[in-house]
Amino acid sequence: MTQIPANSAAIERWGRPLPGWRLKLYNVVFESDTLAGRRFDTWLIVLILLSLVVVAADSVEPLHRQHGALFTVLEWIFTLVFTLEYVARLVCVRHPWRYATSFFGMVDLLAILPTYLALLFPELHALIDVRVLRLLRVFRIFKLTAYMTEYQALGQALAASRRKILVFLSAVLMIVVVMGTVMYVVEDHQNGFSSIPVSIYWAITTMTTVGFGDITPKTDLGRLIASMMMLLGWGTLAVPTGIVTSELSAQRGRAGPAGRHCAVCTTEGHLPYASYCFHCGAPLAPGSSQPS
Numbered sequence: 113m114t115q116i117p118a119n120s121a122a123i124e125r126w127g128r129p130l131p132g133w134r135l136k137l138y139n140v141v142f143e144s145d146t147l148a149g150r151r152f153d154t155w156l157i158v159l160i161l162l163s164l165v166v167v168a169a170d171s172v173e174p175l176h177r178q179h180g181a182l183f184t185v186l187e188w189i190f191t192l193v194f195t196l197e198y199v200a201r202l203v204c205v206r207h208p209w210r211y212a213t214s215f216f217g218m219v220d221l222l223a224i225l226p227t228y229l230a231l232l233f234p235e236l237h238a239l240i241d242v243r244v245l246r247l248l249r250v251f252r253i254f255k256l257t258a259y260m261t262e263y264q265a266l267g268q269a270l271a272a273s274r275r276k277i278l279v280f281l282s283a284v285l286m287i288v289v290v291m292g293t294v295m296y297v298v299e300d301h302q303n304g305f306s307s308i309p310v311s312i313y314w315a316i317t318t319m320t321t322v323g324f325g326d327i328t329p330k331t332d333l334g335r336l337i338a339s340m341m342m343l344l345g346w347g348t349l350a351v352p353t354g355i356v357t358s359e360l361s362a363q364r365g366r367a368g369p370a371g372r373h374c375a376v377c378t379t380e381g382h383l384p385y386a387s388y389c390f391h392c393g394a395p396l397a398p399g400s401s402q403p404s
Contacts, residue, residue, distance in 0.1 A: 126205040126206070126207050126208075126210050126211045126214070127205055127206030127207045127210075128205075128206070129204055129205065129206055130206075134203065134204045135204075137200060137203070137204040138204040138205065140152050141197065141200050141201055141204060142201070142204070142205075156197065159190060159193060159194075160223075162190070163186075163187070163190040163194075166183055166186045166187055166190070167187070169183065170183040170184075170187070187227060188227065191224050191227040191228075194220070194223055194224045195224050197220075198220045198221065198223075198224060201217075201220065265360065265363060266356075266360070268363060269356050269359040269360045269363060270356060270359075272359045272362075272363075273355045273356050273358075273359045276355045277352055277355055277356075280351050280352060280355070284319065284348060287315075287319065287344070288312055288315040288316050288319055289312055289315075291315045291319075291337065291341055292308060292311035292312030292313075292314065292315035292316075293308055293311065293312075294337060295311045295314065295315065295329065295334060295337060295338075296308050296310075296311040298329075298331060298333050298334050298337065299311075299329055299330065299331060299334045300330070300331070303327075303328070303329065303330045303331075303334075304326070304327035304328070305327065305329075310327070313327075314327045315341065318338060318341045318342060318345060319341055319344065319345040319348065320345060320349075321342065321345050321346060321349065323342075374389035374391065374392060374394055374396060375394070375396075375397060376389065376392055376394040377389060377391050377392040377394065379391040379392070
């Protein structure tokens with residue numbers, strides 16, 4: 113997969129406007145390389161964090177009774193600001209529908225819809241916390257796109273390990289079903305093992321080392337079985353980690369020891385198939401290797 117700068121991808125899909133007030137607005141709300149754009153994005157993140165704090169505080173009953181009116185006013189202020197920002201993003205691009213149907217466009221819309229919908233359906237007010245997804249913009253603002261390579265490597269390792277993990281989960285499922293059924297037979301119903309599904313629930317919490325303690329074996333044989341499941345669950349937790357780690361090591365081996373570097377900013381660690389620098393966006397020389 114060829115890597116291209118985030119801004120270039122946005123220009124290609126949404127369309128940079130022609131020179132004029134729309135271009136100036138575009139440079140503020142979309143471009144984080146300019147001083148105005150960076151300040152806009154930084155303040156936007158501050159407002160998102162503040163709005164999440166207000167929603168969380170409003171969910172606390174004593175604070176809601178004491179400051180409910182203030183929280184409502186603040187929430188509407190945040191919503192109106194985010195609405196203006198969303199409209200500005202639609203106005204300044206040449207293809208607003210493409211932006212509206214993009215990932216960030218949908219997140220921006222979901223960040224403001226719950227407040228308006230809560231007027232008709234008050235229970236939807238809690239969905240306002242979905243705006244935390246807007247903090248994903250921090251990757252673009254603070255130049256953390258370099259870490260996307262690591263995220264891609266982890267995603268590829270998980271995808272390559274999906275069959276092994278599926279087999280592992282199937283084995284765990286069979287174990288908890290069998291052991292749950294055994295505990296249903298061994299333990300008295302008065303001890304909490306009232307049915308096979310309830311016993312399987314106990315087996316799952318025991319195998320995962322969660323151990324809520326709402327159901328506990330009382331017989332000696334039941335405690336012996338529970339002890340064996342606890343030890344088995346302790347060792348089982350390491351299996352998925354080992355599978356993914358092994359796949360990550362295999363990927364590094366396939367990639368080879370030599371890395372690639374950017375001739376412009378000297379950033380290292382690019383993938384063999386990358387065409388652009390993940391830091392500055394400059395084209396990479398074909399087959400450029402890491403400097404000694």
